[in-house]
Amino acid sequence: MSNPNQTIPGQYRGNFLREVEANVEEGEWVKMCMQCGVCAGSCPLGPYWDYPPQQIFMMIRAGKREEVLSSTSMWMCTSCYNCMVRCPRELPITHIMHGLATYAKRIGKAPQTPITPRFAQKFWDNLTVTGRVNELKLGLALYFINGIGEGIQTAMKMQDIGLGMLKTKRMSPFEILGGHGIKDKAGFRAMLKKAEEIELAKIAKNQVAGV
Amino acid sequence: MAKRDYSFYPGCSSQKGASASNCTTSINAICDVLKIQLNEIPDWNCCSASIGYAGGGELPRLTLSARNLALSEQHNPGQDVVATCAACWLATRETTERLAHDDQLFTETKIALKEAGLTLQNKTPVRHFVEVLIEDVGYDALKAAVKKPLTGIKIASYVGCQTNRPFGIAGESFENPLYLDKLTEAMGATALKDYDKKVACCGGALAFSEPEKSQDLIKDILQAAYDVGADMIVTPCPVCQMNVEVYQGLINQRHGTNFNMPVVYYSTLMAVAYGKSASESGLDGQVIRAKQLDALAGR
Numbered sequence: 201m202s203n204p205n206q207t208i209p210g211q212y213r214g215n216f217l218r219e220v221e222a223n224v225e226e227g228e229w230v231k232m233c234m235q236c237g238v239c240a241g242s243c244p245l246g247p248y249w250d251y252p253p254q255q256i257f258m259m260i261r262a263g264k265r266e267e268v269l270s271s272t273s274m275w276m277c278t279s280c281y282n283c284m285v286r287c288p289r290e291l292p293i294t295h296i297m298h299g300l301a302t303y304a305k306r307i308g309k310a311p312q313t314p315i316t317p318r319f320a321q322k323f324w325d326n327l328t329v330t331g332r333v334n335e336l337k338l339g340l341a342l343y344f345i346n347g348i349g350e351g352i353q354t355a356m357k358m359q360d361i362g363l364g365m366l367k368t369k370r371m372s373p374f375e376i377l378g379g380h381g382i383k384d385k386a387g388f389r390a391m392l393k394k395a396e397e398i399e400l401a402k403i404a405k406n407q408v409a410g411v
Numbered sequence: 412m413a414k415r416d417y418s419f420y421p422g423c424s425s426q427k428g429a430s431a432s433n434c435t436t437s438i439n440a441i442c443d444v445l446k447i448q449l450n451e452i453p454d455w456n457c458c459s460a461s462i463g464y465a466g467g468g469e470l471p472r473l474t475l476s477a478r479n480l481a482l483s484e485q486h487n488p489g490q491d492v493v494a495t496c497a498a499c500w501l502a503t504r505e506t507t508e509r510l511a512h513d514d515q516l517f518t519e520t521k522i523a524l525k526e527a528g529l530t531l532q533n534k535t536p537v538r539h540f541v542e543v544l545i546e547d548v549g550y551d552a553l554k555a556a557v558k559k560p561l562t563g564i565k566i567a568s569y570v571g572c573q574t575n576r577p578f579g580i581a582g583e584s585f586e587n588p589l590y591l592d593k594l595t596e597a598m599g600a601t602a603l604k605d606y607d608k609k610v611a612c613c614g615g616a617l618a619f620s621e622p623e624k625s626q627d628l629i630k631d632i633l634q635a636a637y638d639v640g641a642d643m644i645v646t647p648c649p650v651c652q653m654n655v656e657v658y659q660g661l662i663n664q665r666h667g668t669n670f671n672m673p674v675v676y677y678s679t680l681m682a683v684a685y686g687k688s689a690s691e692s693g694l695d696g697q698v699i700r701a702k703q704l705d706a707l708a709g710r
Contacts, residue, residue, distance in 0.1 A: 225469040242612065244612035244614070245614075278612050278615040279462070279615055280576065280612035280615065299463075301464055302468055302469070310528060315620050316465075317465050319465075320462045321466045322461050323463055323465075323616070325466060331456040333458070339619075346630070361658070367698075368696045368698055370429065370696055370698075371429075371430065380427075382456050387528060388456060388478070392471050393526070394522060395474040396466075396471050396493060398519045398522065
């Protein structure tokens with residue numbers, strides 16, 4: 201059986217808006233955008249987006265599937281919620297951007313650079329091991345995300361910051377041994393597994409039904 | 412005064428040896444003074460903050476916070492859930508609202524929770540600790556507890572993003588919330604109301620994956636504080652606190668600036684004003700020391 205996550209959903213018949221509505225968190229809001237551009241002007245990293253949210257919404261309606269899903273745009277979202285509280289149509293823009301990012305990643309369209317898609321995945325992997333984030337391991341995973349050589353350079357560059365955090369006891373070397381975590385790891389993992397199963401089943405159902 | 416009880420969701424960064432452990436220290440100090448009892452939710456887990464979405468879809472992410480809400484209902488019944496971390500508060504409150512408004516998501520979440528032997532009513536209010544201070548205790552009582560007024564200390568109130576948007580503190584505006592100014596003034600300090608980066612973004616989690624872009628944002632947040640003559644920046648958010656404090660050296664290297672601005676939690680400021688020691692106030696957690704507060708706490 202093919203993985204529904206990796207299947208190109210042909211049944212949308214080129215209708216990318218319907219695909220987004222069916223599969224992207226809060227995607228049903230996309231058609232409500234009236235193209236005012238307040239979101240684009242409110243974004244702290246706006247200058248670095250391939251396409252600002254306003255343009256992404258229009259591109260979704262125009263069926264620009266590849267351009268939207270493989271763009272770096274959504275990965276520039278700092279989750280500041282500025283666009284969301286300012287939107288005159290009250291679109292949950294931040295959530296839609298996260299949802300587009302999740303969907304792009306899921307179907308293998310997320311870009312290799314910038315590193316945010318990979319960093320965000322490491323964050324998730326980190327927290328699901330013990331139920332809590334291990335800041336030291338997350339930091340090290342980030343430093344070495346592009347291999348040993350770059351990792352050592354980054355670690356050198358960041359050593360003052362690391363020392364500052366160590367001295368003020370806001371970082372603990374003992375976290376490398378396992379560190380904080382929840383007790384009911386088995387229940388926690390079973391719960392997440394079930395949530396993921398339900399979500400994947402919904403996506404598979406959308407594919408079959410051609411929603 | 413009877414103690415007020417709350418169900419406390421501390422969050423990963425608040426733990427011993429983690430980046431906001433100094434926040435926890437100072438929160439405990441002011442809770443002691445204000446007779447606030449924070450009952451930690453047993454076995455709480457991470458909320459996945461605002462960067463977990465690459466690995467976790469909508470339902471797994473909502474389920475994370477739902478587990479904490481379910482544990483709170485079970486172990487701390489009838490108590491409001493209170494968080495001190497902006498991201499923890501946001502994720503948990505978002506979950507409770509999403510599940511209340513979407514029956515299908517709520518049903519699916521409950522199926523997942525069952526795997527961990529949990530059930531959820533989803534009736535518990537989710538509040539930020541600042542709301543407890545200003546709504547339940549009140550500015551007058553907060554002021555009445557001051558033992559060492561912070562007279563003459565000029566403060567830039569940096570509210571940041573997630574304590575302010577999308578929910579914010581009730582009654583405050585998104586563009587110019589005033590609660591942090593009111594809190595610092597209640598402590599006897601001078602709030603610099605012309606500070607114009609109050610609700611600007613520090614880059615959040617992207618300070619890790621997009622360091623230079625984020626450091627450019629942080630540079631502006633710092634420069635604006637110098638421009639209005641601030642002695643220090645005060646913030647309620649653990650990510651803001653760390654980002655704005657610890658990257659000053661790197662920013663100085665890259666931009667030829669000379670930043671050395673203390674960035675403290677509102678709770679540290681309050682603990683000092685309430686007469687707590689430097690260590691009780693979390694002052695030894697400052698990478699850039701807040702010398703005026705050190706002097707006051709040591710007196």
